[in-house]
Amino acid sequence: MVINFGAGPAKLPKEVFVEVQQELLNYANTGLSIMEISHRAKDYITLHDATMQSVRDILNLPDNYKVILLQGGATGQFAGVPLNLIGRTGTADYIVTGGWSSKAAKEAAKYGKVNLVLPKVSKHTTIPDQSTWNLDPNASYVYYCDNETADGVEFPFIPETNGVPLVVDMSSNIFSRTFDITKFGIVYAGAQKNFGPAGITLVIVREDLMNHALPITPAILNYKDNFAADSEYNTPPTFIIYVVGKVLNWIKKSGGIKAMADNSQKKSQLVYDRIDNSGGFYSCPIEKPYRSRMNVVFRIGGGDEALEAEFLKGAQELKMTQLKGHRSVGGIRASLYNAVTLDDTETLVKHMDAFLAKHKQ
Numbered sequence: 001m002v003i004n005f006g007a008g009p010a011k012l013p014k015e016v017f018v019e020v021q022q023e024l025l026n027y028a029n030t031g032l033s034i035m036e037i038s039h040r041a042k043d044y045i046t047l048h049d050a051t052m053q054s055v056r057d058i059l060n061l062p063d064n065y066k067v068i069l070l071q072g073g074a075t076g077q078f079a080g081v082p083l084n085l086i087g088r089t090g091t092a093d094y095i096v097t098g099g100w101s102s103k104a105a106k107e108a109a110k111y112g113k114v115n116l117v118l119p120k121v122s123k124h125t126t127i128p129d130q131s132t133w134n135l136d137p138n139a140s141y142v143y144y145c146d147n148e149t150a151d152g153v154e155f156p157f158i159p160e161t162n163g164v165p166l167v168v169d170m171s172s173n174i175f176s177r178t179f180d181i182t183k184f185g186i187v188y189a190g191a192q193k194n195f196g197p198a199g200i201t202l203v204i205v206r207e208d209l210m211n212h213a214l215p216i217t218p219a220i221l222n223y224k225d226n227f228a229a230d231s232e233y234n235t236p237p238t239f240i241i242y243v244v245g246k247v248l249n250w251i252k253k254s255g256g257i258k259a260m261a262d263n264s265q266k267k268s269q270l271v272y273d274r275i276d277n278s279g280g281f282y283s284c285p286i287e288k289p290y291r292s293r294m295n296v297v298f299r300i301g302g303g304d305e306a307l308e309a310e311f312l313k314g315a316q317e318l319k320m321t322q323l324k325g326h327r328s329v330g331g332i333r334a335s336l337y338n339a340v341t342l343d344d345t346e347t348l349v350k351h352m353d354a355f356l357a358k359h360k361q
């Protein structure tokens with residue numbers, strides 16, 4: 001069996017695929033595939049509402065946090081966030097800690113003034129101490145990316161904004177650890193890293209923040225309009241939402257976020273320990289407290305591309321796939337999302353051990 005360490009679209013639980021396969025030609029005894037059922041039909045609405053409720057249940061959301069499902073990917077929200085919120089004061093703070101938050105800041109600058117909280121750097125390997133941050137008390141919101149998928153940098157804390165609404169991109173680590181939702185104004189995440197196929201983005205918005213959209217905001221990105229329409233302002237990607245519902249049920253059955261968090265800790269620790277105990281053969285450029293539990297980034301032989309290619313080829317022969325680092329970073333990236341098991345990770349670590357033994361001295 002192939003082990004998928006891809007960064008996204010990423011591995012999903014096999015049981016989900018099996019269920020989807022079983023139901024594909026005849027959903028809930030309708031005689032129809034879920035793909036050909038109207039988004040206004042009762043059978044679809046039932047699963048749509050159940051999916052939204054699963055999000056609320058798993059994340060334990062209070063009533064004043066609203067769940068919306070939108071298209072356009074996480075990239076759509078790079079525009080959606082400023083369009084809906086920068087109108088409060090006209091400016092926003094961006095904490096850039098990697099490639100994705102950098103892109104988000106560039107997009108936001110089309111709609112208002114963007115203040116970069118941190119000095120620009122060429123490589124993202126850490127998160128500077130909060131005491132050094134240049135926060136603007138007049139900002140409409142403070143934006144950050146909780147886990148930088150390409151760089152392998154993850155926040156070990158929630159930023160303190162002194163009352164300014166906090167907005168977070170959790171595309172690659174939502175449902176992997178618990179967090180205090182009341183610290184946030186907006187949380188969003190594309191599905192294809194940790195909870196479904198590509199094609200839907202989960203947006204959680206504190207109710208009082210829905211009234212600031214710029215007049216030019218397209219209806220399909222407007223939080224208020226989409227919430228009012230139960231995320232059916234236009235035709236939603238019904239099949240994707242159906243699969244997401246199944247992944248969320250799998251999370252619930254598997255012990256909820258607590259279990260996902262424990263596993264993430266164990267899996268990532270296993271790989272980081274190998275890196276740190278390899279006498280420098282493997283190296284992770286990220287400072288320890290900020291190393292991602294989801295995307296473990298490392299180099300081999302100090303960045304020896306021939307060695308890295310050999311490592312990837314050997315992994316492929318052992319049926320481990322999609323381990324190549326992001327093109328902006330290079331090296332190896334092992335993505336350890338919720339569906340990746342401890343066994344999968346142990347197989348990778350065995351390959352690391354054998355490769356080290358072969359090449360050391």
Ligand SMILES: *Cc1c(COP(=O)(O)O)cnc(C)c1O
Binds near residue numbers: 145147149190193
């Ligand atoms: C993948 C990713 C994105 C972009 O997602 P798209 O769905 O391709 O737009 C944005 N932010 C983070 C953190 C990601 O991992």
